[in-house]
Amino acid sequence: xxxxxxxxxxxxxxxxxxxxxxxxxxxxxxxxxxxxxxxxxxxxxxxxxxxxxxxxxxxxxxxxxxxxxxxxxxxxxxxxxxxxxxxxxxxxxxxxxxxxxxxxxxxxxxxxxxxxxxxxxxxxxxxxxxxxxxxxxxxxxxxxxxxxxxxxxxxxxxxxxxxxxxxxxxxxxxxxxxxxxxxxxxxxxxxxxxxxxxxxxxxxxxxxxxxxxxxxxxxxxxxxxxxxxxxxxxxxxxxxxxxxxxxxxxxxxxxxxxxxxxxxxxxxxxxxxxxxxxxxxxxxxxxxxxxxxxxxxxxxxxxxxxxxxxxxxxxxx
Amino acid sequence: xxxxxxxxxxxxxxxxxxxxxxxxxxxxxxxxxxxxxxxxxxxxxxxxxxxxxxxxxxxxxxxxxxxxxxxxxxxxxxxxxxxxxxxxxxxxxxxxxxxxxxxxxxxxxxxxxxxxxxxxxxxxxxxxxxxxxxxxxxxxxxxxxxxxxxxxxxxxxxxxxxxxxxxxxxxxxxxxxxxxxxxxxxxxxxxxxxxxxxxxxxxxxxxxxxxxxxxxxxxxxxxxxxxxxxxxxxxxxxxxxxxxxxxxxxxxxxxxxxxxxxxxxxxxxxxxxxxxxxxxx
Numbered sequence: 001x002x003x004x005x006x007x008x009x010x011x012x013x014x015x016x017x018x019x020x021x022x023x024x025x026x027x028x029x030x031x032x033x034x035x036x037x038x039x040x041x042x043x044x045x046x047x048x049x050x051x052x053x054x055x056x057x058x059x060x061x062x063x064x065x066x067x068x069x070x071x072x073x074x075x076x077x078x079x080x081x082x083x084x085x086x087x088x089x090x091x092x093x094x095x096x097x098x099x100x101x102x103x104x105x106x107x108x109x110x111x112x113x114x115x116x117x118x119x120x121x122x123x124x125x126x127x128x129x130x131x132x133x134x135x136x137x138x139x140x141x142x143x144x145x146x147x148x149x150x151x152x153x154x155x156x157x158x159x160x161x162x163x164x165x166x167x168x169x170x171x172x173x174x175x176x177x178x179x180x181x182x183x184x185x186x187x188x189x190x191x192x193x194x195x196x197x198x199x200x201x202x203x204x205x206x207x208x209x210x211x212x213x214x215x216x217x218x219x220x221x222x223x224x225x226x227x228x229x230x231x232x233x234x235x236x237x238x239x240x241x242x243x244x245x246x247x248x249x250x251x252x253x254x255x256x257x258x259x260x261x262x263x264x265x266x267x268x269x270x271x272x273x274x275x276x277x278x279x280x281x282x283x284x285x286x287x288x289x290x291x292x293x294x295x296x297x298x299x300x301x302x303x304x305x306x307x308x309x310x311x312x313x314x315x316x317x
Numbered sequence: 318x319x320x321x322x323x324x325x326x327x328x329x330x331x332x333x334x335x336x337x338x339x340x341x342x343x344x345x346x347x348x349x350x351x352x353x354x355x356x357x358x359x360x361x362x363x364x365x366x367x368x369x370x371x372x373x374x375x376x377x378x379x380x381x382x383x384x385x386x387x388x389x390x391x392x393x394x395x396x397x398x399x400x401x402x403x404x405x406x407x408x409x410x411x412x413x414x415x416x417x418x419x420x421x422x423x424x425x426x427x428x429x430x431x432x433x434x435x436x437x438x439x440x441x442x443x444x445x446x447x448x449x450x451x452x453x454x455x456x457x458x459x460x461x462x463x464x465x466x467x468x469x470x471x472x473x474x475x476x477x478x479x480x481x482x483x484x485x486x487x488x489x490x491x492x493x494x495x496x497x498x499x500x501x502x503x504x505x506x507x508x509x510x511x512x513x514x515x516x517x518x519x520x521x522x523x524x525x526x527x528x529x530x531x532x533x534x535x536x537x538x539x540x541x542x543x544x545x546x547x548x549x550x551x552x553x554x555x556x557x558x559x560x561x562x563x564x565x566x567x568x569x570x571x572x573x574x575x576x577x578x579x580x581x582x583x584x585x586x587x588x589x590x591x592x593x594x595x596x597x598x
Contacts, residue, residue: 031453052453058483060476063442067480070382070446073431074454075374078446093436094473098443102423102433 004191004210006174012204013111013168015147017042019154020079024050027158033068033080035061040170041081041111061086062094068106069098077158078106084113084167085126092132099163100136107157108133112170113143114254115282115299116204116292125287131259133165134232140185141232143167143253143261145206147175149229152183160185167203169254171292174207177227188235190242194224197310198242198249202228202261205252205280205301212306223310231261236268243275248317250309252280254301276316278309319362324533326594327398328358332564333597334394334407336587339578342411345419348574349465350391352496352531352559356463357395359536364544366458371401371428379458380447382432384440385465385494386420387576392429393417398595401429407598438471440464441491445481448489459547462491467499470508475520481552482521490543492555495530498572513556523551530559565590 023030024046032046033055047054057064061082068078080087087110088095099106110129117125134141140162144150150168157164181189191206192213201209206227213223224242228235243249249269251262262279269275282299296302319327331354339345361367365379383392390410397404402416409415416425420435432443444462451458468474481489493513501507510516517524523546527539539555546553561575562568565587568579579587 055449055484057480058476060480062439062473063445063476063480066439066442066473066477067446067449069432070443070448071450073374073380073443073447074376074450074456076450076453094439094442097433097436098439 004176006176008175009172010147010175011170011172012144012147012150013040013170014042015144015150016109016111016154016168017045019151021045021049023155023158024053027077029075029077030158031055031071031076031078033057033064033078035059035064035082035086037082040083041109043081061091065091065094065106066098069102069104072104072106079109080106081109081111083117083124084110084129085124088129088132088165089126096136100139103138104163105161107164107166109154109166111168113167114169114203115287115295115301116169116171116254118170118292118295119289121289122286127256127282127287128259129167130231130253130255130261134264138162139232140164140230142185142230143203144229145203145227146173146177148177148179148181149183152181153229156183156185169204173204176207176210183229186230186233186235188238189227189229190224190238191227192223192225194222194246196222196246197314198224198226198239198246199252199306199310200226200228200239200249200261200265201252202231203254205254208303209252209306211303212310215303215307216310221310221314228261231264234264234268239265239268240272243269243273248276248313250278250280250306250313252306255281257281257283276313278313280305280309321533324358324362327362328354328533329591330593330595331358331391331394331398332591333588333593335390336565336579336584337597338390338394338407338410340584341408343578344411345390345578346387346576347390347578348498348561348568348572349385349388349494349496351565351568352561352563353388353391353463353494354564355531355533355536356492356557356559357391359533359540360461361395361399363537364540365461373431375431376454376456377458380431380460382440382444382447382460382462383421384434384462385437385468386434389417389419389421392421396429402427404598437465437468438473441474441477444489444491445477445486448486451488459544460489462489464491464493466493466495466497466510466513467504467507469493469510469513478517478520478522485550486552487548487550490540490547490553490555492557494559495556496559496561498561498575500572500575502572517554521551522554523549524554524556526556526558528558530557531563
């Protein structure tokens, strides 16, 4: 089993920006739309290199989603970019009717997801977006874990025909996925083999799961770690195969416990192999101001929380 | 090219289709549909530069987007009678397993529809996107769109209206069906829209009015004038003054038939006022 190490911390949104820069050169049908957040979304290079294919919409997210839907008629592949809150909750009906129900090839790219947006507080820290997006028929939902994976996902979704929600974040976090790791939509990546418990993690919690696995190993607990970048369609086979071996699971995500990855895993297990499960997630609350580290500690979304959840679930086997 | 009498005969048949479709399922929106019958006939029979068949991307042809999707009966009737799908399929309107959903959708693959609409206020943004795609593709064809007047109460429209002029989307002709009615009453009573010409002009659109929006010749003249104003740096708005329920006397000048189907007797009265021309479906 290959060992994943931090090759230097970076923000996931810069991985998105790097992906957009590459896409701009590779695919002339790719266009980008932004609602007054070019710097935050790392659109600077794309805008500079392809001004005719970059659309500054202004602070008008509903209009942005509609324009993106219209651009697909004519063969364009629009990537919209704003914060996760304004990418989903604010424009849910526009996405529902003009993108998902209309089968439009729009890529909704969302930065600053979850608590790690930090000091701006709960108005901007959406913890419900995965649930909102996964409930839309036909929507692919992806939540990437680091710079390299975000860049790879950005490139991959351009080649996938259909609406996609791509979720990433603001803070600098460890970059540990190899840059040549293939990104296959809907295909889980096994990061660490184990026999006692399966940890299924997404987004910023994937690195925390790897740290937790090391701590557990020191305690004599063998944890399997699965990187779930695609929450819909979920790689049910990979999860079931692992849980068949370990007999229990901990899910970990920077999202509300309601509607997120954990519920998707629970549903899969309920239908196929009912097993003890613990959830590392926000317990149905809004966030608040603070540094990302403080918030992840207070809301129990770090490696210690994963270790505690594992110890709890092992007792239920 | 058709002459005016042929277009009027076409419109009469469309009115019959609308009445029969909503009567058959005892639901749907006849009022706004009847009010826009002449506009749709003029658009699809004379104004749009269309290619035969249907291609979603619509490259090399004019495209139309219906934002106020509830007037689907007139859209379906005119699409079918313009060759997009069999006229007989109008009999499936609003029924289970139909491509003719209550509100238009691409989801069932009905030729002629490029965007779902029904939840109001989204069509102008979509039309702008399609217009910008045309520019990127070097395609000189135009985008036409239709919006209800009450629909302009939805805020997204004003985001789109602000954007279209700022970004010089001058290959777009957005028409507002100015019938002055909405579900709960007149637009004046529900939420007064004020002077829409002044409002669009304040947002730097080129605005023209068609005072007789149920007169085919007036529509053709007005829309040709609108077309001549495209490509000059401003989006073009047409304020189309129509009468809701036009052509069926008891449905005219009231909001009462916005979303209500006629009963058997009312259907007979309405059909008697619109004698079959092209053959019922």
